[in-house]
Amino acid sequence: MWPVTTPKNSGRRAHLVSLAGDLFAEKGFRATTVREIADAAGILSGSLYHHFDSKESIGDELLSAFLDDVLAGYREAATDTDPRAAIERIVRSSTATLSRHRAALTMLQNDWAYFSAQPRFGYLRTAMKEIEQTWVDQLTRGRETGLFRADLDPRLTYRLLRDILWIPTSWSQSKGAWTNDEIVDGLLRLLFDGITARP
């Protein structure tokens, strides 16, 4: 099937994907039109189809690159034998990865239903399952070794934490009020210790 148009290793193509990603990150995938992407590149909308066979191909490229990156970080973090250290590595890895893939995150947040319903994007569900399993494993291990609270619900905690991690990326550049490090430190502190003062 490939290359229908331009080979994937074209520099021009990668540049266009990057431009489209900026727009997707701001407005979401469906809300961004191919004409806007073309305008950003200084060409006409029809000319985009010399490089991609559809708008979804651009989204596919961004999403698959993102998930590959996320999973690589998770797999490495999961090698740590200490659950607390593993979770901290997962958090820091996630934050770093997300800041590199703001477009993909916005797409997943806004148009998850749209993508996950299509067979083409079936890898989204697969990847999500692995992400969940990684979290649940570490949380369960930490609970069983007495490191975490005994009444901790690993799956519920994962669901909360995963979505929490995705949040700061949305406002990472709107106001430069906090640096990435400040955010992740504040988050880790909240996660491990809560907001209550300890004597």
Place this chain on the structure above:
Amino acid sequence: MWPVTTPKNSGRRAHLVSLAGDLFAEKGFRATTVREIADAAGILSGSLYHHFDSKESIGDELLSAFLDDVLAGYREAATDTDPRAAIERIVRSSTATLSRHRAALTMLQNDWAYFSAQPRFGYLRTAMKEIEQTWVDQLTRGRETGLFRADLDPRLTYRLLRDILWIPTSWSQSKGAWTNDEIVDGLLRLLFDGITARP
């Protein structure tokens, strides 16, 4: 100007708003078409304009009702003199309100940029400011009275917490794995104490 079409106190109109809200909650505001709303009501798309002068009017009705509800809960919660109790009341009030207005939340999450850019929806920014102020006030009070950690950043913590609260509503009915009470209890526990076990 009003009533251009049907009076606001019409029962039929309220029913249509409710139907549209269900669709908005699932697909977002912009992704839902007036034809889909009409189909759900068993009428033609044009007939909707006998009740509303635009699609945005339906959104307006849902959003303003939501924010009125949220602010009422926050104002009542803020009367508590104990910061920890006030925050717990804010959290519980938010959870209850959000479960009653899933459509509005989805609309704000997916199409915030779209709405907040329009003068018609200027009250969104106003309400958000009051919400932020309520959170920051309570967090600051708690920190100054030694109840919360001295190194707590009220604004950063607010930004995290506000978005965290909005999360569970998104998956409140996808899987009935947890009840609303379980979620809010888990959230409060996480918020106050973190995940670490205490001797």
Place this chain on the structure above:
DNA sequence: GCGCGCCTGCCAAACGCTTGCTCGGGCGGA
């Protein structure tokens, strides 16, 4: 109690516009 006007609720058929996408052709560098 009957006709009349009015109101609510909806239909049928479009309108102007935007969407993602197609296709033949041209241009410049290798």
Place this chain on the structure above:
DNA sequence: TCCGCCCGAGCAAGCGTTTGGCAGGCGCGC
């Protein structure tokens, strides 16, 4: 001469919205 890259023009489909009209019920004057 080829090939990567783009133009110019346009298509079908879908979008929110408008318009004119019709059916039925309710109240009011006579």
